Amino acid sequence: MSAPIPITRVSQSRLTEALRENSEFGATFSDHMLVADWEAGSWKHPQIVPFGPISFSPALTPFHYGQAIFEGFKAHRIPNDRVALFRPRENFVRLNRSAARLAMPGIPEPLFLQGVTELVRLDRDWIPHREGGALYVRPTYFGIDDTLLVRPANRFRLIVMTCPVGPYFAQPIRLLAEERYVRAFPGGTGDSKAAGNYAGGFHNVLWLDGVERRYVEESGVMNVFFVLDGKAITPPLSGTILPGVTRDSALTLLREMGISAEERQIPIDEILSAHAAGKLTEAFGAGTAAIVAPIACIRYRDRDLQFSAVADSSVAARLRSRLVAIQTGREPDKHNWLLPV
């Protein structure tokens, strides 16, 4: 461990029970944030300070050229009044992969993990007690040059903020399979958590591949799974899909539950015909924010593919309760996924 990170505490916490338990996803921020700057080849004094506005030049790099990436993972309450992060090292590794893709300097592991751990420890009272509640940890990392020169920035800032949240979707979701616009294409940044990937402004879209508009890729904030002939299938990590930590956890847990889980290309035509033949029994999304989110309907061209209401016996419901049980320490952490803070 490196030296302790200096902390400037808020003079008075904004925490209330209503903010902690009832906030809309991502709309409430806890008291503190972690801030660290990179300049001239090294990281300068990371600090924890009160959460609040920051001021920048209108020429700031991400406003013009999009050099900005982010991450998302959660801290949960576990038994004996303790708290654990779920697989934060995976997010650290993915953040640095995204950074390399966007020509940004790597972040040292001790800075990231120690910073996040101290931040969550400091604001642990903000973690909801309600079922499915968690403290969402949102790192954002961006260039902070104030020049319009088109080049990678010379200075960068990492900020980590946290939000008390419940599940992203309260109800089973409806997705539109999009044929005209695409999220990603081979050689692009689809497998990075780059801010620009979300600039198209779509809500609840099921993306198809950027070349043929034929294969299912993923949804806005989650990877997708289908249950076909009793098997779970999800598209492979082809370079255009975000490699979700929840997707990876789901593949492991499904196999442990005795459900065969395959990664393979899924043509949208196969989804239509399997649905018509009654072989496609479930569709669900998997992501940190959404956890495991049942899909009620997929619209493709002029057709609505409906999926029956989720039963407790569904693959999605069983997977979700298994995952949440591990995250909240109610089931043994066989895979070493929890990092207690």
Ligand SMILES: *Cc1c(COP(=O)(O)O)cnc(C)c1O
């Ligand atoms: C973050 C994200 C996911 C889910 O990744 P997790 O690590 O499971 O949270 C899936 N797709 C996209 C496009 C994402 O941005």
